[in-house]
Amino acid sequence: MIRLHTIIWLSLIAVASAIVFHVSYQVQSLEDELAEINRSILFERESIQVLNAEWAYLTRPDRLRALIDAHTDLVALGPEQIIESVWDIPEPLPNSEYRVAAPSELVARNMPVIPIPRHRPGDTTGRPQSVGLIPAAASIDETGTPLQLEQGSAE
């Protein structure tokens, strides 16, 4: 009886102390890990700050302007180049490559449309000037045929 009790209690003590040691070592290793993570957070934060400063330095407006002048044909946006709403886009020419039957109708039916970029001033690539709208993905049916899109036909 006594012996059984003693054995039970001793083993409980052993288990409990094992758990305590285990937990305390776990805590210690977690604390080391935490300190390591804190150190690396600090390091990353410092790197972010350095990179932010570098980004601000490299994207300062006068540098960008000089690079744009040196490497591109872009010029400042003129008022005639700004289109405020899709309604201001002129109706497409009858025989242009991408032609939507009636862009205003697409808009009226709430179909998503992407305006085709206009010819840019200073564009020397000789790209053909296209006018009109491309129906966006949602207005293309399952067979892949764009709804309402007709090949330009000069009748």
Next chain:
Amino acid sequence: MSLDQTLGLTDDALWDDPVDQRSQQSDKAAKRAAKCANALAIGQSRLLVTAAVFGLAFLAVAARLVDVSVLDGATEIRLASARASGLPAVSGRADILDRNGTLLATTLPSASLFADATLVPDANEAIESLSRVLPDLDIEQAQRVLATDRRFVWLYRDLTPSQQHEVNRLGIPGLGFEEEDQRYYPAGPLAAHIVGFTDVDGIGLAGIERTYDAMLGDERGSVGLSIDLRLQDLVRDELSAAIEQFSAIGGVGLIMNANTSELLAMVSMPDFDPYAPGGPDDESMFNRATLGAYEMGSTFKIFNTAIALDTGTVSLRDGFNASQPIRIGRFTINDFHGENRWLSVPEIFQHSSNIGSARMAMAMGTDMQQEYMGRLGMLTTPPIEIGEVTAPLVPSRWNDVETMTISFGHGLAVSPIQLAAGVAAVVNGGIYRPPSFAPGGNGEETRIFAEETSDSMRRLLNLVVEQGTGRNAAAEGYLVGGKTGTAEKPAGRRYSEDALISSFIAAFPIHSPEYVVFIMLDEPHGTAETYGYATGGWVAAPTVRRVIERMAPMVGMAPIDENDPAIIEALALSDEVLDRRAAPANSQ
């Protein structure tokens, strides 16, 4: 059990008594039994008390255990998170940002390289490998200091983190780094007059750095300004071009939100390098936009006309005789663009007639002019967030002569930010807000003019650009309204005829103004293209036009159709507008 034995032992002492065993036997037994019972009772009660005390103690321990591990669990989490968030701050001073979050000032850790000359084994080899990593290392200087026996010599200041890494990798003994914080201004001189600078210890000495020194330094709160760095650059670009073209000694460019009076751009040229600021006498350190007080010239006719309309002194149908110069005391008031006839109020404004303006000011009276100028912030130091700000130069005597000259912008000198905030109040519907670098403005507002006065003034400002002295400011599609200003600079007791302050102040789109743009050139000189003129309409107005054309797409403003009937209606001098007359209720 052990207690019984203890009791027995004490009883054993009784057995040693040899006297009259027999007769005393029963008596003794009874006594013993009683004693035993008594001791047992005492023992039991002691046992109970002890057990109870121990039991309570264990209960307390158990209760505390439950409390700590189950009930009070939040404490650990709090303690743990407190430890985790207790990260040391990155580096000292906080950032200054523009309205889009672009860095204007930041602090970076920087290391400086020093050496213990006695510990460097081979100075020449060390210098050779160092100069590969640090190409602009002063080799002669390094050789000289390493040849000495000194324990501490500087080799290179302010290494970048990657340079520091490279130097570390060389593994040269005897080298060490001194960590320092360095204030860094990515935009360089672009916003130097606004942001200011710090000393080597990171204490703000000028501009925003000085005003918000405590906030940036101790509380580590970054400061966001209303400045838009893109617009700042644009204004600086155009202003520099104009200064060069007209060989001016300096200039000011402002973009202000007409409805909040927050500054989107404020450029004063010449400006300075925040890393190497000049002394207090250095011309480039002088912020003309806030610290300069100038007699603004004809741009003050905006206020003069607005006051006359708002007080009901005149309607747009009235006019004054401007055929003769006014002689008062030793002054003669003359017109630059002389029409020499009777001029209506819109004509006085459109042709910028000094004579007409002076007569209009006399009609409204000195008191009224003084009161309105005070409410427009022209007589007090503006509450801008930087320390480099001037009080206006207000005349000590304010009589008829002063009233007349102030009507066309002489005799009262104000800073450009005061003028811009005043013009914003005229065009935005009549509400004055002090100029500010705080996003959204500083919040104060005072109604100065009636809505109708503001509406009439917008039509007049449009007229100046459409048909008057400000034609060069017309930016197609953005409906500019504005006023030229040309003032002779005072030279001693006289005005100098060839040192001018030429400016143009514009608001756009004038039917419902969103921005006020101001360009001022200090001592411009006419060129062949301007037919030798150096007036505001010739030198400042074209710059205003270019600024507006370039900034409008950036601020997301679509061009406006000038032939839209609603726009024409909003800007026409129709009979209804001409007949307006404010009730003279505003007068005291």
